[in-house]
Amino acid sequence: xxxxxxxxxxxxxxxxxxxxxxxxxxxxxxxxxxxxxxxxxxxxxxxxxxxxxxxxxxxxxxxxxxxxxxxxxxxxxxxxxxxxxxxxxxxxxxxxxxxxxxxxxxxxxxxxxxxxxxxxxxxxxxxxxxxxxxxxxxxxxxxxxxxxxxxxxxxxxxxxxxxxxxxxxxxxxxxxxxxxxxxxxxxxxxxxxxxxxxxxxxxxx
Amino acid sequence: xxxxxxxxxxxxxxxxxxxxxxxxxxxxxxxxxxxxxxxxxxxxxxxxxxxxxxxxxxxxxxxxxxxxxxxxxxxxxxxxxxxxxxxxxxxxxxxxxxxxxxxxxxxxxxxxxxxxxxxxxxxxxxxxxxxxxxxxxxxxxxxxxxxxxxxxxxxxxxxxxxxxxxxxxxxxxxxxxxxxxxxxxxxxxxxxxxxxxxxxxxxxx
DNA sequence: TGACCGAGTTTCGCATACAATGTCCGGATG
DNA sequence: CATCCGGACATTGTATGCGAAACTCGGTCA
Numbered sequence: 001x002x003x004x005x006x007x008x009x010x011x012x013x014x015x016x017x018x019x020x021x022x023x024x025x026x027x028x029x030x031x032x033x034x035x036x037x038x039x040x041x042x043x044x045x046x047x048x049x050x051x052x053x054x055x056x057x058x059x060x061x062x063x064x065x066x067x068x069x070x071x072x073x074x075x076x077x078x079x080x081x082x083x084x085x086x087x088x089x090x091x092x093x094x095x096x097x098x099x100x101x102x103x104x105x106x107x108x109x110x111x112x113x114x115x116x117x118x119x120x121x122x123x124x125x126x127x128x129x130x131x132x133x134x135x136x137x138x139x140x141x142x143x144x145x146x147x148x149x150x151x152x153x154x155x156x157x158x159x160x161x162x163x164x165x166x167x168x169x170x171x172x173x174x175x176x177x178x179x180x181x182x183x184x185x186x187x188x189x190x191x192x193x194x195x196x197x198x199x200x201x202x203x204x205x
Numbered sequence: 206x207x208x209x210x211x212x213x214x215x216x217x218x219x220x221x222x223x224x225x226x227x228x229x230x231x232x233x234x235x236x237x238x239x240x241x242x243x244x245x246x247x248x249x250x251x252x253x254x255x256x257x258x259x260x261x262x263x264x265x266x267x268x269x270x271x272x273x274x275x276x277x278x279x280x281x282x283x284x285x286x287x288x289x290x291x292x293x294x295x296x297x298x299x300x301x302x303x304x305x306x307x308x309x310x311x312x313x314x315x316x317x318x319x320x321x322x323x324x325x326x327x328x329x330x331x332x333x334x335x336x337x338x339x340x341x342x343x344x345x346x347x348x349x350x351x352x353x354x355x356x357x358x359x360x361x362x363x364x365x366x367x368x369x370x371x372x373x374x375x376x377x378x379x380x381x382x383x384x385x386x387x388x389x390x391x392x393x394x395x396x397x398x399x400x401x402x403x404x405x406x407x408x409x410x
Numbered sequence: 411t412g413a414c415c416g417a418g419t420t421t422c423g424c425a426t427a428c429a430a431t432g433t434c435c436g437g438a439t440g
Numbered sequence: 441c442a443t444c445c446g447g448a449c450a451t452t453g454t455a456t457g458c459g460a461a462a463c464t465c466g467g468t469c470a
Binding site: 001002004005040043044047048050051052053059060072075076078079082083086090139140141142144145149 | 207209256265280347354
Binding site: 232233234244248265266267 | 420421422423
């Protein structure tokens with residue numbers, strides 16, 4: 001795996017973990033030293049993160065960790081409300097038994113993580129679940145658009161994970177049932193309900 | 206404006222114009238020589254274009270202009286059908302008189318371009334129109350997601366522009382009327398109709 | 411005849427070096 | 441005392457060099 005891609009993953013992880021707070025100035029020299037690489041992979045990684053929306057890139061002034069205001073969070077949920085039900089609908093049509101099994105395996109891991117209260121793992125599993133649904137839709141372009149959105153959602157998810165997690169995974173189960181039954185309309189409905197609930201649970205909505 | 210950004214625009218233009226055919230291997234040295242810059246801005250530009258979906262980036266093998274198969278085009282229209290009506294609905298709620306004036310100015314320029322048969326300008330104006338609608342929605346996250354999609358749409362648009370253009374701009378006018386009237390529901394409907402018509406007009410659909 | 415393989419070439423990935431620009435602070439000036 | 445200006449510093453932008461991986465293509469062997 002190219003160094004550049006590892007740098008992308010690492011910086012994104014630092015942002016999602018909150019170790020790089022919103023507004024932080026990403027200084028290339030400093031990151032290069034911290035990660036033990038030269039500035040070149042760092043710079044390319046920053047372009048990717050900029051395209052994903054994790055950092056803002058004012059011209060000639062470097063990169064800053066993006067901020068997520070309350071209004072921007074609502075904007076985010078509006079878009080999610082358009083794409084998630086679409087993904088669920090298509091997944092219900094396209095997912096085979098093996099696809100459903102993959103989703104159920106994630107549900108099982110989430111159950112364990114819930115029991116032991118591993119919030120960090122739950123955030124990861126949440127992203128993994130939604131990403132998997134999009135992948136099962138069979139729509140490659142949707143995957144391209146939605147994967148960065150899911151990652152961004154993980155950022156928000158962490159803020160409400162403790163309160164929301166149990167309900168969230170109940171809703172996930174309902175969605176998997178609809179996909180398993182191949183009921184596209186129901187899957188769409190369950191997905192919409194899930195996103196609406198997530199929006200309602202978000203602080204300062 | 207940094208060289209890197211000019212390189213992004215230039216390579217994207219070459220791809221949209223068809224001067225860089227799908228599947229073409231983007232060799233960094235060659236591009237650097239052609240554009241008269243070093244490889245470094247080229248490499249960063251390629252990362253951006255990769256995130257936008259214009260080039261594919263197999264590990265350790267450079268960059269290739271993305272291909273758009275018929276099935277991928279249908280995938281694209283599915284996503285567009287989810288996002289465009291949302292943008293139209295929000296724009297109808299949020300756009301003021303000056304926003305409507307901007308749209309009408311684009312309509313007028315398109316009318317002129319249609320008369321003189323300037324297909325290249327029409328493709329540009331089509332992108333400009335849809336981008337503007339998304340911007341008028343006031344949803345910044347939607348803009349981030351949709352702008353690359355519109356650019357990608359321009360790629361497809363060129364293939365059917367000669368046949369579709371007159372109908373397309375009639376539909377645009379209907380959408381502007383709905384936005385001007387502040388009728389969110391009608392704007393959503395008109396937008397959906399427009400995307401469906403574009404999909405139906407696309408070759409080999 | 412067809413598949414394999416290895417040396418030469420091409421091309422990428424990463425590091426380093428240099429240039430340009432932006433930032434910030436201290437001092438001069440009204 | 442506030443403001444404006446200038447220069448040193450910090451940081452980004454661009455170019456170049458080198459090592460490594462991948463591709464090419466001719467030859468060889470089954």
